[in-house]
Amino acid sequence: METNKETIKVLIIGSGPAGYTAAIYLSRANLAPVLYEGIEPGGQLTTTTEVENFPGFPEGIDGPELMSRMRAQAERLGADLRAGTITKVDLSARPFRAEVDGEKELLAESLIISTGATAKYLGLPSETKFRGQGVSACATCDGFFYRKKDVAVVGGGDTACEEATYLASLCRKVYMIVRKPFLRASKAMQERVFNTPNIEVLFEHNTVEVLGDDSGVTGALLRRNDGVEHTIDIAGFFLAIGHHPNTELFAGQLDLNEEGYIKVEGNTSKTSVEGVFAAGDVKDPHYRQAITAAGSGCVAALDCERFLLR
Structure with a gap:
């Protein structure tokens, strides 16, 4: 493990509208974000057919197509998008440690969690x-x-x-x-x-x-x-029997609510650990829309950028 280490400024865990939007914003801020796409690249939208309520697409757009466009935009702006799953994190000290597929180790100065939620x-x-x-x-x-x-x-x-x-x-x-x-x-x-x-x-x-x-x-x-x-x-x-937030990795390390969603401060993306931010359905039991997830990805990126500049 010692030899296979990499130090990065920002690690984004999870794709989907929140993760890709965060990657778009952070790339434009020259913060070279590294995003691991996880087991469902593109998130829940890749299982949806037509999306008619995402602004800017008057004719509607297929869920997978919308996600592939967001991904391409992040990539064009310089985000480092990688296949693979983060299997372990240690948030006890900065830089945060994360393990990829049980093999490679990453050291990250900041972290954005956009692992989403899974419908039951x-x-x-x-x-x-x-x-x-x-x-x-x-x-x-x-x-x-x-x-x-x-x-x-x-x-x-x-x-x-x-x-x-x-x-x-x-x-x-x-x-x-x-x-x-x-x-x-x-x-x-x-x-x-x-x-x-x-x-x-x-x-x-x-x-x-x-x-x-x-x-x-x-x-x-x-x-x-x-x-x-x-x-x-x-x-x-x-x-309509509920959703399950994908927060198992962070249990015992971040404040979660009774249902397992990540708690954030007010209207920010700030979690209980400084330098760790949450975006999208992983912190949102109420709205769960592509547009709100994308919006919260932007919030997380701006919060993260301010944190790093400080």
Whole structure:
């Protein structure tokens, strides 16, 4: 390990809109950022089809294409973008130490964390098969494609109720598939769901299988808690059972909230360790949009630049 060391000014962990935007800004500031792309280069957007709500693309743009453009922009401006995963970090002293794929060691004067969050799925093979073809974990991203169609939302918390009411404004009918005999959501959110005529809540139901063909999702096979099975005809299957922030590397080293998201100071990107900044979904349980992630990547880069200049 001793021989294979490299010292850098800024290490960015994770790609996606936050990481690439941070790399764009830091490259323009001549800080020679090094970005490791991780196991999912481009992040969650690479699993999305059309993105219609990212400003500047009036015709819409494919998620993977948007990410490849951001990546190319960072690269053109001089960012050092590398394949590989950071497998270990030590934030106890500066320079911070990071291990790449358990082999090479990096010493970094500053660190930007943009490792994102992962949507929780039910774990059904059919759900994986139709991901991006009717199976989605983001109603605000993909709801538009199901206008005047029937869809289902899995979950019974605030997020599920929010997604269901949002989809109800676009879709003909929204089924909510809820395991328990009640909704976990706040009273206000529950009222909104029960007062929306085109939402039908299916309590004490679990999804057995997502059904579909070459065109994508066509339905879902459900099982009631008493064992009775039936199918519903739907074109979209939305998961709203939560996200899991990718913060395992930093547990015990940075302040995280109860759900595992990185805590930052006010509207900044500053974490509990000086010189370490967080951007994107890894610190954002609320908005989780490409544009907010990109914006927070800019904030992290500016905070980091000021830190290094000081």
